[in-house]
Amino acid sequence: xxxxxxxxxxxxxxxxxxxxxxxxxxxxxxxxxxxxxxxxxxxxxxxxxxxxxxxxxxxxxxxxxxxxxxxxxxxxxxxxxxxxxxxxxxxxxxxxxxxxxxxxxxxxxxxxxxxxxxxxxxxxxxxxxxxxxxxxxxxxxxxxxxxxxxxxxxxxxxxxxxxxxxxxxxxxxxxxxxxxxxxxxxxxxxxxxxxxxxxxxxxxxxxxxxxxxxxxxxxxxxxxxxxxxxxxxxxxxxxxxxxxxxxxxxxxxxxxxxxxxxxxxxxxxxxxxxxxxxxxxxxxxxxxxxxxxxxxxxxxxxxxxxxxxxxxxxxxxxxxxxxxxxxxxxxxxxxxxxxxxxxxxxxxxxxxxxxxxxxxxxxxxxxxxxxxxxxxxxxxxxxxxxxxxxxxxxxxxxxx
Amino acid sequence: xxxxxxxxxxxxxxxxxxxxxxxxxxxxxxxxxxxxxxxxxxxxxxxxxxxxxxxxxxxxxxxxxxxxxxxxxxxxxxxxxxxxxxxxxxxxxxxxxxxxxxxxxxxxxxxxxxxxxxxxxxxxxxxxxxxxxxxxxxxxxxxxxxxxxxxxxxxxxxxxxxxxxxxxxxxxxxxxxxxxxxxxxxxxxxxxxxxxxxxxxxxxxxxxxxxxxxxxxxxxxxxxxxxxxxxxxxxxxxxxxxxxxxxxxxxxxxxxxxxxxxxxxxxxxxxxxxxxxxxxxxxxxxxxxxxxxxxxxxxxxxxxxxxxxxxxxxxxxxxxxxxxxxxxxxxxxxxxxxxxxxxxxxxxxxxxxxxxxxxxxxxxxxxxxxxxxxxxxxxxxxxxxxxxxxxxxxxxxxxx
Numbered sequence: 001x002x003x004x005x006x007x008x009x010x011x012x013x014x015x016x017x018x019x020x021x022x023x024x025x026x027x028x029x030x031x032x033x034x035x036x037x038x039x040x041x042x043x044x045x046x047x048x049x050x051x052x053x054x055x056x057x058x059x060x061x062x063x064x065x066x067x068x069x070x071x072x073x074x075x076x077x078x079x080x081x082x083x084x085x086x087x088x089x090x091x092x093x094x095x096x097x098x099x100x101x102x103x104x105x106x107x108x109x110x111x112x113x114x115x116x117x118x119x120x121x122x123x124x125x126x127x128x129x130x131x132x133x134x135x136x137x138x139x140x141x142x143x144x145x146x147x148x149x150x151x152x153x154x155x156x157x158x159x160x161x162x163x164x165x166x167x168x169x170x171x172x173x174x175x176x177x178x179x180x181x182x183x184x185x186x187x188x189x190x191x192x193x194x195x196x197x198x199x200x201x202x203x204x205x206x207x208x209x210x211x212x213x214x215x216x217x218x219x220x221x222x223x224x225x226x227x228x229x230x231x232x233x234x235x236x237x238x239x240x241x242x243x244x245x246x247x248x249x250x251x252x253x254x255x256x257x258x259x260x261x262x263x264x265x266x267x268x269x270x271x272x273x274x275x276x277x278x279x280x281x282x283x284x285x286x287x288x289x290x291x292x293x294x295x296x297x298x299x300x301x302x303x304x305x306x307x308x309x310x311x312x313x314x315x316x317x318x319x320x321x322x323x324x325x326x327x328x329x330x331x332x333x334x335x336x337x338x339x340x341x342x343x344x345x346x347x348x349x350x351x352x353x354x355x356x357x358x359x360x361x362x363x364x365x366x367x368x369x370x371x372x373x374x375x376x377x378x379x380x381x382x383x384x385x386x387x388x389x390x391x392x393x394x395x396x397x398x399x400x
Numbered sequence: 401x402x403x404x405x406x407x408x409x410x411x412x413x414x415x416x417x418x419x420x421x422x423x424x425x426x427x428x429x430x431x432x433x434x435x436x437x438x439x440x441x442x443x444x445x446x447x448x449x450x451x452x453x454x455x456x457x458x459x460x461x462x463x464x465x466x467x468x469x470x471x472x473x474x475x476x477x478x479x480x481x482x483x484x485x486x487x488x489x490x491x492x493x494x495x496x497x498x499x500x501x502x503x504x505x506x507x508x509x510x511x512x513x514x515x516x517x518x519x520x521x522x523x524x525x526x527x528x529x530x531x532x533x534x535x536x537x538x539x540x541x542x543x544x545x546x547x548x549x550x551x552x553x554x555x556x557x558x559x560x561x562x563x564x565x566x567x568x569x570x571x572x573x574x575x576x577x578x579x580x581x582x583x584x585x586x587x588x589x590x591x592x593x594x595x596x597x598x599x600x601x602x603x604x605x606x607x608x609x610x611x612x613x614x615x616x617x618x619x620x621x622x623x624x625x626x627x628x629x630x631x632x633x634x635x636x637x638x639x640x641x642x643x644x645x646x647x648x649x650x651x652x653x654x655x656x657x658x659x660x661x662x663x664x665x666x667x668x669x670x671x672x673x674x675x676x677x678x679x680x681x682x683x684x685x686x687x688x689x690x691x692x693x694x695x696x697x698x699x700x701x702x703x704x705x706x707x708x709x710x711x712x713x714x715x716x717x718x719x720x721x722x723x724x725x726x727x728x729x730x731x732x733x734x735x736x737x738x739x740x741x742x743x744x745x746x747x748x749x750x751x752x753x754x755x756x757x758x759x760x761x762x763x764x765x766x767x768x769x770x771x772x773x774x775x776x777x778x779x780x781x782x783x784x785x786x787x788x789x790x791x792x793x794x795x796x797x798x799x800x
Contacts, residue, residue: 001571001607002666002673006516010676011669046464059455064446068650104504104654104683111682116406133679140680142542171401207401250468252688254504266402269411273402276410279533280540282511283504287687288652 009136015362016040023356030354036383037356037375041180041332043249044374045302051248054296058289067292071285073275075102075257079295083257086298091230099262101274102286102294104254106216108278109241111137113212113258114172115277116270118143122171124212127157129335129363129370131180131214143171147364155182155326155335156190159197166201172210173198177228178217181363181370182335183311183328185221188229195235208237208265216243216256217331219301222308226329232261239264239274244294246332249302255290307332310373310380317384318371322396332374335360339394343369349393353386409536415762416440423756430754436783437756437775441580441732443649444774445702451648454696458689467692471685473675475502475657479695483657486698491630499662501674502686502694504654506616508678509641511537513612513658514572515677516670518543522571524612527557529735529763529770531580531614543571547764555582555726555735556590559597566601572610573598577628578617581763581770582735583711583728585621588629595635608637608665616643616656617731619701622708626729632661639664639674644694646732649702655690707732710773710780717784718771722796732774735760739794743769749793753786 013021016039023037058067074080080097087093103109110133114124118141126134127150138145148161157175175194177186186194198209213231221228232238243256260271278284285291314334319325324337336357338346343359347369350357360368373380391398413421416439423437458467474480480497487493503509510533514524518541526534527550538545548561557575575594577586586594598609613631621628632638643656660671678684685691714734719725724737736757738746743759747769750757760768773780791798 001519002517002670003515003519003677006673006676006680007669008676009679010516010672010674042465042469044465047468051464051468052459055455055459059452064451064649065442065444068447068451068652069442070651104687107682107684109682111680115403116410117402119401119403136680137682249464251470252468252685254684254687269407270402272410273406274410276406276408277403279409280406280511280536281681282507282509282537284507284654285652287504287654287690289689290687 014132016358019356019358026354035354035356036379036386038371038373039356039358041372041374043246043251043302044376045249045304045306047249048297048300048302050297050300051250051293054293055289058292058296062292068288071288071291073278073285075100075286076288076291076295079291082295083298087259090299092233093230093259095259095262099260099267099271101258101260101271101278102291103256103258103278104283104286105245105251105256106214106241106243107133107137108254108283109243109256109258110134110174110212110214111140111281112274112277112283113239113241114138114141114143115281116273117171117210119171121169123167123169124172124174125162125165125170126174129155129181129360129365129368130174131176132362132364134174144169153326155179155184156186157194159193162197168205170209172212174212174214176214178220178330180217180331181333181358181360182326183331183333184326185226185228185329188227191229191231191234198235202237210264211235211238212241213238214241216246218242219247220304220307220332221330222304222311223329228330232259232263236261236263237265247301248294248297250290253287253290255286255294306377307374309377310375313377314371314373314380318387320399321388321391322398323391332372334371334373335368336371338367338369339396341367343367350390353390355383355386355390414532416758419756419758426754435754435756436779436786438771438773439756439758441772441774443646443651443702444776445649445704445706447649448697448700448702450697450700451650451693454693455689458692458696462692468688471502471688471691473678473685475500475686476688476691476695479691482695483698487659490699492633493630493659495659495662499660499667499671501658501660501671501678502691503656503658503678504683504686505645505651505656506614506641506643507533507537508654508683509643509656509658510534510612510614511540511681512674512677512683513639513641514538514541514543515681516673517571517610519571521569523567523569524572524574525562525565525570526574529555529581529760529765529768530574531576532762532764534574544569553726555579555584556586557594559593562597568605570609572612574612574614576614578620578730580617580731581733581758581760582726583731583733584726585626585628585729588627591629591631591634598635602637610664611635611638612641613638614641616646618642619647620704620707620732621730622704622711623729628730632659632663636661636663637665647701648694648697650690653687653690655686655694706777707774709777710775713777714771714773714780718787720799721788721791722798723791732772734771734773735768736771738767738769739796741767743767750790753790755783755786755790
């Protein structure tokens with residue numbers, strides 16, 4: 001009598017959550033220090049000091065009724081203006097506060113954007129590996145979800161595969177850079193090529209194909225040369241989905257925004273549809289206090305140096321041990337090739353050493369595992385001998 | 401190319417918001433002290449001291465990564481357990497934390513509950529006048545929304561009208577007590593009768609008919625004898641949709657919960673469907689800090705005495721002036737009969753005196769206006785002579 005699809009989605013626990021609970025159980029059996037949970041993408045560094053300072057200042061300076069009251073559905077005007085000004089200063093975005101819609105985090109950005117766009121019969125495409133909830137969100141809006149493989153090894157968008165999959169029903173392409181689960185960053189040349197391809201398709205079809213750019217990891221890049229291009233500068237029909245979850249270590253507070261590119265086709269109508277979708281889904285407004293905190297701290301970050309150190313350490317040592325992994329410029333994940341074809345079996349074998357990963361299967365990409373390195377660095381240090389034993393079990397050949 | 405329905409919902413501003421913006425414009429023309437905006441249901445009393453204390457204590461005592469991290473999708477376990485214990489103590493609810501699902505406020509409670517239940521072809525019923533977003537939420541879940549009139553004058557559920565409207569496709573009935581916009585409270589006898597009626601229908605149909613009890617005003621009752629019954633005690637197949645927006649004056653922070661009655665049909669599956677719906681809609685989890693604040697302050701309230709004084713003052717004076725209005729036990733609204741058949745024309749005439757109301761049309765109940773008295777009491781005092789002039793213009797007969 002209830003909705004079976006919702007029941008299915010609510011009762012089949014996600015693989016990640018299942019591992020998370022296994023980790024807790026194991027920790028109670030063998031001690032927390034002996035379990036190495038690399039499964040969850042939960043920031044491991046505290047929110048930056050500016051967050052606490054902003055909370056304190058805002059609570060002190062803003063009358064309660066104003067502070068905790070409803071903001072407009074699209075978000076507090078001052079907050080939106082401030083964030084827009086930052087986007088203009090940092091990326092030459094040429095955007096105003098009236099093009100921003102504050103949301104309850106990146107997931108809400110995606111569901112609101114997809115509901116704003118999706119008409120019956122529409123299709124949305126993502127490159128595998130992809131964040132599994134994309135499928136849930138697209139299908140929840142009544143549209144068709146299609147995953148096409150990314151380029152082998154580089155994990156960049158495969159335009160040949162995209163060419164084969166493209167058709168007039170494709171309303172949007174979802175990209176995610178820096179990428180979960182590969183850590184790969186789409187550089188300027190990649191974005192330019194994708195934009196050129198889509199612009200040709202738009203001309204051919206005579207209607208827009210929207211790019212939904214999911215960017216919760218925008219600030220999490222660790223090399224000078226790895227720049228995250230501001231996608232709307234390359235492709236007008238873009239909605240940027242941003243969240244402060246990773247940059248400010250605030251995933252539980254649910255705060256982010258959709259930036260509707262003012263140069264998108266029918267941008268004003270698109271923005272109105274975003275507002276309508278937020279209303280239909282029951283969002284009312286993004287959390288009021290954290291709208292203000294995010295606006296005050298926008299552009300600042302938690303201490304991302306920890307992630308960089310973790311990436312350097314883990315990437316170097318795992319590849320030294322003979323594991324195969326595309327170099328990750330950002331996010332906080334390594335996407336490691338399973339040394340045996342069945343990545344689930346590899347995960348099982350790793351569990352013997354209390355090493356917990358997520359199978360690439362859960363990202364639409366069998367034969368790989370995701371290793372989330374948003375953990376204390378000392379934990380990685382203690383895990384390395386176990387990785388070495390695991391490598392030895394597979395007879396991997398050491399480098400260096 | 402975008403979704404036209406979403407566009408329509410996002411571009412047609414709600415009547416209430418339109419009045420709100422008119423009020424701001426008028427205030428800049430004639431001075432804020434000369435505009436009397438009774439249109440918006442935004443709490444006018446500050447959050448209670450316990451909220452600030454809780455925020456301070458939680459920030460101080462909880463490590464950042466734990467505090468601002470993801471909670472489980474259904475909410476922090478300790479918070480849910482604490483709220484469940486309060487429900488048991490206050491209402492004999494016999495509920496556990498595992499029956500609660502923390503949400504981003506009452507709107508999210510409703511969309512999540514409706515999506516959890518709605519199957520293709522399903523219908524949901526509400527009694528008019530009703531909160532206009534019910535229709536948006538139900539239709540957004542792909543179900544049919546039907547409004548049937550409440551009993552004349554009392555605004556209680558009209559069971560004869562419900563009997564006529566009932567059919568096997570009805571998956572749920574949405575009730576709202578204390579009621580927006582009438583302020584009427586459904587007492588024990590009313591709930592008992594409704595429960596009896598629905599239980600007979602369940603037997604007749606051989607399947608559950610769920611009661612969605614929307615209770616953001618639960619604590620806002622002003623008379624000793626006006627008790628708000630805990631609906632699940634009377635009707636097993638109930639989902640309680642609660643929000644802290646009004647009780648703690650935190651509407652912008654988006655925090656509330658769904659209580660799935662553990663004695664509902666297939667309660668465990670229903671709870672799983674609620675989790676699935678939250679996932680599909682993109683909620684991830686309710687805001688983490690305010691989950692903890694709500695749990696700590698649950699059962700406490702802002703200074704509701706202001707609303708009581710406002711209600712007493714405005715109800716007495718308006719009925720003295722000859723206006724007709726059902727006595728409101730709770731919420732912060734008067735639902736006043738328009739002295740002319742066309743309530744929109746009445747609203748227009750009131751605007752000449754800078755008195756701003758919302759037409760009952762917007763609640764599916766023509767011929768009435770909603771007067772929100774969540775304003776400073778002195779503002780009501782200054783508005784009374786204007787109400788007197790308005791009454792005189794209609795030739796209403798003074799009482800007392």
